[in-house]
Amino acid sequence: MAAAGRVDDGPSVVEALRDGDAHALSELYDRWSPLVYSLALRSLGDVAAAEDVTKRVFTQLWTSRGSFDPARSSFSAWLVELACARIGELEQGGSTAPVGPGSVEKLSEGESGSMALAERLLLADELGHLDPEPQRVLRLVLDDVSPAEIAERTGMSLEDVKSQVASSLVQLRQRWEVAGDAH
């Protein structure tokens, strides 16, 4: 996938996952596996290891689905936590014991490193999930193209460009914050 556009990863899908709906897992995989995989690949530098982490994280998502508490953290924060724990294990080359549901894990140095990377990749991921047109315009502005120039290129009014960019940024910040809980 990774095509722009919103895959449903809202509370209803997470709720369905908790009820044991395997289709919900497949939707969440479509939405979030690129992030988990990319995070593992960047951390471990090895395709096979990154695939292994992705597999373990989503299998664990399924087996531990009853222990996810939406009141405690967002779904994506939970996912990133699981991913960082698995990556940490492989970095230490040690234990592959499963993490107990709801257990509080102490972050190793490697894990806190992957948390910082996770924060960056989450933002890149959310940026890539903005709707295509607003995303294109926001990327231009981030690339230091002025709104006036964008207005000229696209035929939009300057006011429209500004308000679209502003609303994209607000949206990005909200999703990132919800996803990350990390700063």
Next chain:
Amino acid sequence: MHTDPELLALLALGEEGGTEADRAHVASCRVCAAELEELRHVVVLAREVADEAISDPDPRVWDAIRSEIRNGTDGRDELSVRTHLRGVGETWARASADASLETDEHGRRVLQVTLDADLPDSGLRQAWLVHRDDPRQRQTLGVLDGRHGLWTVAHAIDLTQFAILDISQQSFGSTEHSGDSIVRGELVPAA
């Protein structure tokens, strides 16, 4: 009245916008200033990560997950438990029940109960899952039909915590546990 988030977003991008009053407010309001700072942080980071590659895993990863889940090799999904429940107190000393919990082909956790007790003609019998460490926490499963009960147990219920199965004598119309437990026992043994 705080500044409109979209105006703060524009300011964070280094664009001009808003009135003099808006800018004065942002400068003097702690909440808006913090929000602006946060948005600036997002802009800085977004500039850095704009070209960061997020790539899809090979399809074989999903295939592996799917087959692992289908085979239930994680062990926890293939619950199969049989339990004998004992009568509670003197009143129900001769009561007992048998319970079985199985995972069916759709992954649903199916709980069946058969109650053996000298039951009154009045009221109903209701089944509960009670928290192992805190008996005040309980979820109701539903009402028995005569001596038999058959329910699916939502996966949201963690059976390692809500591990005690309790069947109570209830009067019609009450939603709370009556306190009159007929049988009780551990459904899922402690790990």
